[in-house]
Amino acid sequence: MFSSNQSNAAAAAAVNYIEEVFSTDLYAGTGAALTISNNIDLSTKGGLVWIRRRDTSENHQLFDTVRGANYRISSNTTNAGPLVTDHLNSFNSTGFTLGANGNVNDSAGTYASWTFREQAKFFDVVTWSGNTSSSNRRITHNLQATPAFIIIKNTTNVDYWYVYTASTGTNGLLLLNTTDAVSTGGNPWSTVAPTSTDFGYNENSIGNSGNWVGYLFASNAGGFGLTGTDNVISCGTWTGNTTVNLGYEPQWVLIKRTDSTSNWFLLDVMRRWTAGGILNFLLPNSSAAESTDAQSYLTINSTGFAPGSDTYFQTGTFIYIAIRRGPMKVPSTGSSVFYPNTVAQANSPESSGVPFPPDLVNSFTRDGTDRTSDYDLFQFADRLRGLGTPNNVQSTQAPSLFSSNTAVEANTGYIQLKADSQNITRGAGWNSASYGNWIYYFWRRAPSFFDVVCYTGTGVATAFSHNLTVVPELMIVKRRNAANNWAVYATSLGNTNRVFINQTQASAADSTLWNNTTPTSSVFTVGTAFATNNSGNTYVAYLFATCAGISKVGSYTGTGTTLQINCGFTAGARFVLIKRTDSTGDWYVWDTARGIIAGNDPYLLLNSTAAEVTSTDYIDTYSAGFEISSTAPAAINGSGGTFIFLAIA
Numbered sequence: 219m220f221s222s223n224q225s226n227a228a229a230a231a232a233v234n235y236i237e238e239v240f241s242t243d244l245y246a247g248t249g250a251a252l253t254i255s256n257n258i259d260l261s262t263k264g265g266l267v268w269i270r271r272r273d274t275s276e277n278h279q280l281f282d283t284v285r286g287a288n289y290r291i292s293s294n295t296t297n298a299g300p301l302v303t304d305h306l307n308s309f310n311s312t313g314f315t316l317g318a319n320g321n322v323n324d325s326a327g328t329y330a331s332w333t334f335r336e337q338a339k340f341f342d343v344v345t346w347s348g349n350t351s352s353s354n355r356r357i358t359h360n361l362q363a364t365p366a367f368i369i370i371k372n373t374t375n376v377d378y379w380y381v382y383t384a385s386t387g388t389n390g391l392l393l394l395n396t397t398d399a400v401s402t403g404g405n406p407w408s409t410v411a412p413t414s415t416d417f418g419y420n421e422n423s424i425g426n427s428g429n430w431v432g433y434l435f436a437s438n439a440g441g442f443g444l445t446g447t448d449n450v451i452s453c454g455t456w457t458g459n460t461t462v463n464l465g466y467e468p469q470w471v472l473i474k475r476t477d478s479t480s481n482w483f484l485l486d487v488m489r490r491w492t493a494g495g496i497l498n499f500l501l502p503n504s505s506a507a508e509s510t511d512a513q514s515y516l517t518i519n520s521t522g523f524a525p526g527s528d529t530y531f532q533t534g535t536f537i538y539i540a541i542r543r544g545p546m547k548v549p550s551t552g553s554s555v556f557y558p559n560t561v562a563q564a565n566s567p568e569s570s571g572v573p574f575p576p577d578l579v580n581s582f583t584r585d586g587t588d589r590t591s592d593y594d595l596f597q598f599a600d601r602l603r604g605l606g607t608p609n610n611v612q613s614t615q616a617p618s619l620f621s622s623n624t625a626v627e628a629n630t631g632y633i634q635l636k637a638d639s640q641n642i643t644r645g646a647g648w649n650s651a652s653y654g655n656w657i658y659y660f661w662r663r664a665p666s667f668f669d670v671v672c673y674t675g676t677g678v679a680t681a682f683s684h685n686l687t688v689v690p691e692l693m694i695v696k697r698r699n700a701a702n703n704w705a706v707y708a709t710s711l712g713n714t715n716r717v718f719i720n721q722t723q724a725s726a727a728d729s730t731l732w733n734n735t736t737p738t739s740s741v742f743t744v745g746t747a748f749a750t751n752n753s754g755n756t757y758v759a760y761l762f763a764t765c766a767g768i769s770k771v772g773s774y775t776g777t778g779t780t781l782q783i784n785c786g787f788t789a790g791a792r793f794v795l796i797k798r799t800d801s802t803g804d805w806y807v808w809d810t811a812r813g814i815i816a817g818n819d820p821y822l823l824l825n826s827t828a829a830e831v832t833s834t835d836y837i838d839t840y841s842a843g844f845e846i847s848s849t850a851p852a853a854i855n856g857s858g859g860t861f862i863f864l865a866i867a
Contacts, residue, residue: 249325374428495526677753
């Protein structure tokens with residue numbers, strides 16, 4: 219008898235996005251009932267929740283909807299899966315609810331959970347009773363694709379976690395709960411390979427008694443995105459110092475060396491996995507606390523991942539499961555991808571209530587008296603470069619860049635993520651009252667809206683991939699490991715011109731920055747300029763586009779009189795950035811958190827350490843975008859002048 223939550227018809231009914239079927243959630247334990255809301259429907263669709271405490275030694279906790287809530291198995295032990303109380307109490311239509319047990323919800327603990335929803339061409343859960351003593355026991359499934367990675371476990375008896383991969387084949391056996399290399403004896407699997415409807419294993423070899431559960435993963439089977447052809451999961455192998463090309467940027471991977479003893483590694487971008495190869499990892503075969511790699515183990519990029527400069531992943535043969543980064547769906551509200559927040563002066567400035575996990579955080583002191591130090595510069599910290607770590611026992615440094623200068627990336631530690639990896643706090647060094655009040659901007663990467671790309675320069679004209687899915691209209695590029703200007707591309711200026719965020723200069727011709735090449739919906743091109751592509755140097759690029767009703771990248775000609783800028787919004791702009799391009803001018807920033815009203819509107823300058831100006835009324839509210847006041851200076855509305863802007867609804 220086999221059991222699964224989904225029917226074939228239901229599984230094929232909808233086109234889905236990765237954010238609907240997979241989520242990494244970080245949380246701080248409360249010691250009381252706690253609901254994790256990730257908008258994944260487990261109550262009717264079914265799936266698996268994998269939980270691991272991060273800050274201390276603890277077993278992995280796996281719960282699935284087919285066996286039912288409170289039935290736990292642990293990937294690092296051979297234990298059976300008995301009923302446990304007060305662990306995972308219920309599967310919900312938007313996530314799951316935890317009890318107060320310390321394995322999953324201790325008031326002093328920090329945790330990670332990974333939710334896999336059952337969905338055709340992605341993931342399936344099956345259960346069955348082993349009782350036939352068959353060498354070709356066939357187990358049906360609803361994956362609607364040939365599984366490339368299968369994990370099975372006896373839940374009645376003490377037994378291993380048996381792993382099949384397409385890479386190791388039907389005569390290969392891996393054990394999730396051990397460090398063993400792949401075994402090629404004992405005929406563990408059926409000699410008939412898995413199909414899109416079933417898989418087989420040798421009960422005479424692995425075991426023929428008790429109840430079993432199987433977790434099945436597809437690979438490059440399509441089924442997602444607007445057309446239903448996008449891949450969101452890949453299972454494969456690499457040997458030696460080789461770049462793994464997935465065709466997308468991953469957010470989660472499970473990795474094991476197969477030709478030698480090795481731990482299993484579980485990585486995700488929420489806990490920290492950076493473009494520089496610095497990462498936090500957990501070991502599915504071990505109860506050890508989360509560890510931080512201070513070297514460059516495994517780098518992440520816009521189309522896959524690769525071994526870093528450390529030799530750990532450069533030698534041997536490895537297998538992996540990789541899951542695509544989300545969101546894949548174009549945002550429908552500005553608040554789901556951009557959040558401005560002011561924080562009043564306090565001993566430990568922090569920002570809470572952020573409605574999404576941010577990919578980029580900007581921060582700036584608005585009225586501090588110490589305007590000469592890095593503390594008072596407009597900061598850029600992003601997840602791809604390492605947005606701190608939300609674990610008290612690990613490093614909390616977030617490499618920062620400062621838009622008012624050319625300085626190299628600095629591990630300041632100013633921005634520290636909380637345990638939920640969503641809200642941020644500050645270090646003890648920020649206790650001085652002179653730092654004043656703060657403004658934070660939180661940004662989320664999303665198709666048609668915003669993307670972040672890290673790359674290493676080549677010294678020759680090169681096209682780098684991005685995941686914006688549309689043509690970037692505004693690109694901001696900063697050299698990270700050496701001093702250089704912040705180079706800016708804007709559609710209205712064309713591919714032969716540039717401006718610099720850290721300067722007030724007008725636009726100037728420069729063919730070496732963008733190689734006279736307009737970006738496309740899949741790549742942007744840089745030339746030979748040190749600011750964008752010096753050989754061996756590291757860079758970060760922030761890419762923006764117009765997303766209907768959400769964001770507007772544009773330009774206008776000044777009138778010297780009241781001027782309404784129509785961005786296609788319905789409730790006005792919550793963020794406005796303006797720069798004059800035909801003459802000198804600062805980079806002005808306004809937001810609704812500090813006030814975009816009919817009266818005075820505070821502004822800050824990206825290119826300056828100056829305190830916030832509160833006594834001017836240069837822009838006003840306008841439902842379709844924003845209005846420029848007739849009192850605005852020439853740097854904002856000079857008659858006949860040309861200007862570029864970015865506005866967010």
